[in-house]
Amino acid sequence: MISAEYLAYRIGTSTAVLACVSVLTFGMMYLTPGDPARAVLYHQTGQQPSAEAVAAFRAEHGFDDPFPIRYWHWITDVVQRDLGESYRTGRPVSTMIVDALPATIELAIAAMAVALVIAIPTGVASAVYRGTWIDQASQLFALVGVSMPNFWLGYLLIIVFALHLGLAPVSGTGGLSHLVLPAIALGTGMAAIVTRLVRTSMLDVLDAEYVDAARAKGTAERIVVYKHALRNALIPVVTVVGLQFGFVLNGAVVIEIVFQRPGLGMMLVDAIFARDFPVVQGVVLIVAVLFVVTNLLVDLSYRVLDPRVQFGGEHA
């Protein structure tokens, strides 16, 4: 179990990290070469804005205030769930995120499911038949899987399954059929990483004494593998799969563009090209919050699953 002390410590550090993250996120617009206000107007109209237009825009959006004051205005709104309005459309950023988030979460979950469905049987087979061609084939899969750019895999899937076989739609969102190809494109790389991990973890467990004991007792090998070994082997897998959430968000950006799925990733890229700073800041902040919270939950669940993990360890 988790002590209240540890819980408080972890929540405290995560909150502190998020506070720093919010400052960085807000400060990012200052990386724009030149005047951000001018850049925004230039992207909106396609021509150099007049000095009066720039001045008016700066006044309207509080650009003339010093950074700490601007940040304070922004963050006090953020904690009240107001992320500002898009410079382009005037729509509230929070509404835009609420609209786009489900498509991305759906993709992320489907990709993780694909990854686990491929990785667990492959990794277990690889460990149980260690050194045989099965093991070599699955290791080769893992190597190729991590080396393949997911956007290229996306096009390969489109060419084969959508264009030639006509089994799935090329792009967009909708039912399950729209989700299959993007999920495979995104999940394969993760499957490769998790396969390796399941294999290593399974090999460790199969060498453990309690597995020998189960065998000595005369337990059938199948039960030894699935009941005794696999359950314990999956503990570290939980951690890595959870930590892969960031990887999924990384990949989702690119995959959403390949399959033209209107999600958080596509929204972010559009906003970046349009210098729509409130949208960029909102998406980055939400992504970081999701990421930090997932990592926290993963860490805590790991401790519940495996009581041997020390409490309050170094950078636990």
Place this chain on the structure above:
Amino acid sequence: MSTVAGVLSRLESKRLTTIARTAVSELRSNRLTLVGALIVAVLGFVAIVGPLIVPYEPAAQDLSNRLQGPSLAHPLGTDQLGRDVATRLVYGARVSLGIAILVTALRVLIGTTVGMVAGYAGGWVDELFMRLVDVQLAFPGLVLALVVAGILGPSLRNVMIALAVVGWTTYARVVRGSVLTIKERKYVDVARLVGTPRLRLFRRHLLPGVVNPVIVIATLNLGTVVLATAGLSFIGLGAQPPTPEWGTMLAGGRQYVRSAWWIVNAPGVAIMLTVLGFNLLGDGLRDALDPKQQARVEEV
């Protein structure tokens, strides 16, 4: 003093030969590592020599020969502007490898410095740097790189800056960990007590202990940087047309996947082989140089 320095430098060069020898024997004993080394060697050769021998210019358009399939004149076909895909692929190797090496070098430089200073100094310095790492790790790497590169403005240079800035944390953590162990050793105490200047202490006593893990991570990192650069260029943030960059080429061919599948697939295969080469080589080097190190989950 000069003889001591001589002995030390001889010891150091002996150490380097040992590293090289272990690496070579690993290459011999592990076929997959050999394949990786071979891929990387061929790629390096193509990147350096290739542009000198290909018959076409990478940006030379031939609009009467658009979207031609593979043929003797164009072994990998032509793209939407009639440019030779094979030629662009060869020039692209130069771009991708060049960026990968530069970005990785920057990451090693930043990460190793931060890790050594944090580990050696300890106290609030260590605390400060490690919290900085935590904050950085709160963003998914590629998303952060995307935003930084995007706001700086689309260009290869800005992609390199963004990737260097987001990727140094792994090095910092590993190096810090090694330094924490090494600095407890007797010889470091002795060196400190006899008044060895700090820079020299770092170079002579701390740096050698972190070289192996850094080499391993850097090799694997070369592959991930190739992937990330291609991904960002694919989105439109990196290399701008007509630069022959693999991700940009892939993006340019996406409207033609139905009629001209080679435009998308040629750079796709090139990226995959490159990353595979670095991964195989990195895995082999890890087994040889740093066997305790677990398989690392790389992000960007």
